[in-house]
Amino acid sequence: MDNSDLQDLGLTRQREVVLHVIRESLGHLTANEVFSRAKQLLPSISFATVYNSLRFLKGAGHITEIQFGNGASRFDRLTSRHDHALCIKCGALVDIEMEHPQELVNQAAAYSKFKPESLEFTLRGICPDCAR
Numbered sequence: 387m388d389n390s391d392l393q394d395l396g397l398t399r400q401r402e403v404v405l406h407v408i409r410e411s412l413g414h415l416t417a418n419e420v421f422s423r424a425k426q427l428l429p430s431i432s433f434a435t436v437y438n439s440l441r442f443l444k445g446a447g448h449i450t451e452i453q454f455g456n457g458a459s460r461f462d463r464l465t466s467r468h469d470h471a472l473c474i475k476c477g478a479l480v481d482i483e484m485e486h487p488q489e490l491v492n493q494a495a496a497y498s499k500f501k502p503e504s505l506e507f508t509l510r511g512i513c514p515d516c517a518r
């Protein structure tokens with residue numbers, strides 16, 4: 387595995403592996419999924435270590451944690467603002483990177499009388515795999 391871009395971060399080997407797993411994944415893994423992939427790279431790693439590494443990496447701003455409804459938290463390699471599409475059949479969660487129309491922000495702000503800071507949306511629907 388290529389960790390050249392991770393080596394400068396001064397992370398422990400375990401944290402490096404956890405970050406590598408999240409950055410390699412295009413999806414948004416749960417802690418359990420991160421654990422099973424990390425174990426393939428570092429068989430001695432424990433779930434507690436993975437869990438603590440996730441906490442640390444989140445606190446350090448290397449990853450973000452997202453949650454939908456009462457499902458398990460998922461970990462996201464994108465730390466900048468972005469939106470998601472969620473498949474209601476299989477739970478696939480896909481990143482959407484696009485600008486919001488200012489008109490939408492203005493309408494939401496006017497309706498709530500809030501001073502707007504940010505807006506996120508989730509597109510719920512059927513993913514291409516499930517639609518087949």
Ligand SMILES: [Zn+2]
Pocket residue numbers: 473474475476477478512513514515516
């Ligand atoms: Zn699906």
Ligand SMILES: [Zn+2]
Pocket residue numbers: 414462463464468469470480481
């Ligand atoms: Zn995302």
